[in-house]
Amino acid sequence: MTGVGALRHCRRSALAIALLGLCAASVSPDVSADPQASGRSTETETKKAGVDQKPVAKKLEAVTVTGSLIPQVEIETAAPLITLSGNALQTRGFATVAEALKQSSVATGSVQGEQSSGSFTQGAQTLSLFGMPPGFTKYLIDGRPMGNFPALYNGRDVFNNVSGIPMQLVDRIEILPGAQSSLYGSDAIAGVINIVLKKRVDGAALDARYGVYQEGGGTSRRFSFSDGFQRGRFNLMGGVQYENVDPIWGYQRDLTRRRNTDGTGPSIASADYMLTSGTTGRYINVEKVDASACSRVAEQFAGTTGYRVRVPNGSYCGSFYTPGYRTLGNATENAQMYTHATYDAGEHVQLYGDLLYNYNETRYASGSNYTWWGSSSKYRYFYDTKLRDYVQMQRVFSPEDVGGYDSIMNKSTENAYMLTLGAQGRLGSSAWDYDLGFTHSDDQLNQRGFSRWADPINDYFTKHVLGPDLGPDPRGRGYRSFAPDYAAFYTPMSVADFRSFTGYTSSLSKTWDNLVRGQLTNASLFTLPGGDAGIAAVLEAGNQGWNYTPDARLMDGRVWGMTAVQGAGHRSRYAGTLELRAPVWRQLTVDASARYDSYKVAGKQVDSATWNLGLEYRPIETLLLRGKVGTAFKAPSLSDQFQGLSGFYSSATDYFNCAALGYRGPKIDQCPTRYGNAQYFGQQSGNPALKPIEANAWSYGVVWSPLARMAVSVDYLHWNVQGEVQNQSVDSLLNDEMLCRLGERDINSPSCRVALAQIKRSVGVANDGTIGDITSIYRTKVNVSRRVINALVADFRYGFGIGRYGDLSFTATYTDMLKHDYQPYAGDPMADRLRDPTWSTDFKTRANASANWHRGDWSATLYANRYGKTPNYLASNNGYAYAGAGTLAPWIRYNASVSYQAVPGLLLSLQVNNVFDAMPPRDRSYPGTSGAPYNSSNYDVYGRAYYLQATYRFGERKR
Structure with missing residues (x-):
C-alpha cells in the first residue's frame, strides 16, 4: 500500500506486522514469493539458516487504507477490507476489472449484462454488493469518486460503469463492505470499491495477450505499454492499453443455438409467421389461408423454417433456431490512457496530476425477438372480410431478410475522462499534512440503435399484404376491415425491401462532475496511552449534471415498437467530514467520523448528516475484535429527480374490466387474456421533491493471526435501509381505479383522483359492462421502499515456504446472505428475497479460493469460484410450492495459470479459464419456448477459454 509518512509511534503488534507481511506478499509482482527475495521487509529477521533467533519487529510505515482518512499502521481496522493486487487479477484469469469485481464473494446480487442483448446499458458493466441495487455502491479511483455512466441501468437508475479501467495499470482493488457515508458521502450504503492505479513503474513494459474460447467467438487481443521517468523534481509515469474482442453469438453455444429441447415440454418453434384469431384467441391454422x-x-433461418403445430393453439410457420441470432457477448474495441505526474515544488509542497481517458465502442445484436412486425401496433385487430374473423398477424425477420444480423448490429460509443490536479504536503514544520485537489470527470455516450420506422413499416405491409382499407368492421367493434393477400405475407422479402423501412437512431447522453476537495490530516494530534491520536478534516464543494437526449423519433412514435427515456438536470453540493482516530490504550482504538452533505436541487435543499463509530480491541497481539455502527445515505439520483416524460411498454391486470366480467379475487386468474394481461403504453418521469435514502448499519467481527503468514477473519454485517426510490405501482393504481369505479371507495378521494387521472382509456362502454381498453398509464417516483439485510463475510489467508520446492500461499473468501427482507410499498408485507424465489434469484452464498505456488522462474495459480444455489425457473415464477419448482445445484468454475520467466525481462503466461468447461447447472424447468434455458443474470455459457500472455520489461536483468 502507499506510504504517507514514517510512523512516529511504532507499536509492536504481531497482528499488524503479520497482516502487513501478507499484504506486501499479495501486492508484490511475485504474489507468493518469499518477501525477502523480492526485497520487501518481513515480520521477522533471522540469521543464517539453522541459527535460532528471536523475531525482531520491523519498523512499520503508516499507510492509508480505504475506510479511514488517517494514516495508520493497522492494516485491519474496524471494518473488513478485501484487497486484490494487480498481479492477482492476472494470475486468477480475470480479463477485466469488472470481471474481477463480479467474481468477488460479496457480489451476491444478479445484474444485467451482455447476455441481455436488449438492455438499456449494453456496453456497461456493474455489480450488486449483497443483493442491493448497483447504485448503492460508491466507486472510487485513487480515492476520488468516479463519474456516473450517462445511460440508465434498467432504464431508471444512475450507476457507475467499471468496464473502462485499464487492467494492466491497476495496482490493487480495495473492497470495503458496509455503510461508509460518513467518510465518502452519498451512495456508500452497500460498500465502497476503491480502484488504485499504479503511481510508479520500474522501467518500460510491453504486454500482449491473446485469448480464444473453445466453442468459438469472443477472440480477444490486448496490448499495453507503460513507462515512466524522473527528471530532478519531476516524476511522470503513464500507460496505454488497447483491446479488441469479437462477439459471441447464440448459435455458437449448444444451450442457446435453438429452442430448449430439455424442458418441461417439447421444444416449440418460434412463431415467425403467425395469424391469431380475436374470437378464439388461438392461431388461425396456416392451411386455412x-x-x-x-x-x-x-x-429462412438457414433453411430451418417449416410447418409447425402448437397444441392447442394451432399451426404456423417457424424455426427452432431463431434464438441463435443474437449476441451473448459484445463485440468491443476499447482504448485507455493513464498518466500520473508529480513535481516537488518545495520541501513541503508536491504538485500532482492524474488523467484517465477511456474510449469504448460496443456492438451487439438483439436478435429476432426485437426484429419483427405485427399488425396489432396500429390496428390492434383488423376484420378479415374473407375469414370473417378479427385477426392479428406477426412476421419475424430472418437473417436472409436483413442481410445477416451482423450487418444490423447496434453500436454504442463512449468517451470518458477523469482529470485531477492538486497539491499536497506539510504545513511548515508542523505535524499537519494537507491535500488540496480539483477533479473533473466527463462521460459522453452515443447510442446508435437499429430501428424500424413506424409509418414506413406499416405502409409496407399495408401495401404488400393488407391491401386497401375497406372501412369499419361490420360488427361495429371499432376495428378496420381488410382482405389480406396471404400469399404475399408468406413470401421472403429482399434485403432492399427490409432496408426501406429500417435504419438507425442516434441518442446522445452525458454526465459531468466537478469536485474541489481539501483535506487536513494530523496523525499525531496528541498522545494517548495507546499511542498517537490522529484527526482528519475534509471540505468538499462541487456540482454535477446529467443529460439524456434520445433521438426525437423514439419519443414521437416514429420508431416502431420502441421508445426511450429522456431527461436533464444538474445540482450543486458541498460537504464537510471530520474523523478522529484515538488509541485509547494499547488494546483499544476508537475511530469516529461524522459528515454533513447538502445538495441544492431545483432551488431546494436536500441534505443529510451521517456518522460512524468504530472500535478495535486487541486483547492479545494476534487477535482483533472489531465493531462498527453508523448511518449512511444515498442522495436522489439526477435521473430520479430530472428524468423527463419517458415511455415504456408493459402489461398488467385490468382489474375493473375483469371485475365487470365477474372475475375478481380468487377468480382473477380466469380473466380473459385481453384484460388479464392487458398491454399498455407506460409513461414515467422524475420527481425533484424526492428525499435521500437513509440507512442504519452496524457490523462486528474478529481477526486472528496465530502464525506469521496466516490470518482469519469473520464479520457479521447488518443494514436497515429506508425510503428507497420506487416507481408508483401500476398494479396498485389499477386496483384503486377498480375500487373507485365500483363505488367501493370515494371517487373524490385523493387516491381515486390520482388513479383516474393517471390511467387513460379508449372511449366506449360495451354491453357486458366493460369500458375502453387501457391506452396509457403514468407513474412517478416516490420514497417508499425498505430493506433489511444481514450478511456474514469470512476471509482466510495463509502462506508458507516448502524449502527447495518453493513457496505456497492460499486465500479464500466466503459470503453468506443470512437475511434480505424487502418492502416495496408502505403497508406491504416484508418479502423474504432469500427464501421467496418470486422476488429474487440472487445467490445466498458465494465463495472463492486460490492456491499459488512459486519457485524460481516458475509460478502457478489455481482459482476456484463457487456460486451457491439459486431457484429454478418454475420456482422463480411460481414459488417453491409449485409442482416442479426447486433449486439449482451450486456452480463451480476453476481457472488455472502458469507463468515462466523465459529470459531476463520476458515473462510468459498461459491461462485457462473455466478449466472443466462447466456450463450453468441444468435447469429442466424451463419451457420448450425458451431460447436460453438459464438465468443470464446469474450464469453464462461462454465455456472454456485459453489466453497466452507475454510481458517484456525493458532493461530488466536476471535476478
Missing part, C-alpha cells in the same frame, strides 16, 4: 405457405419460406 395458404396450404403451401411454409414451403415458400423454408429457406
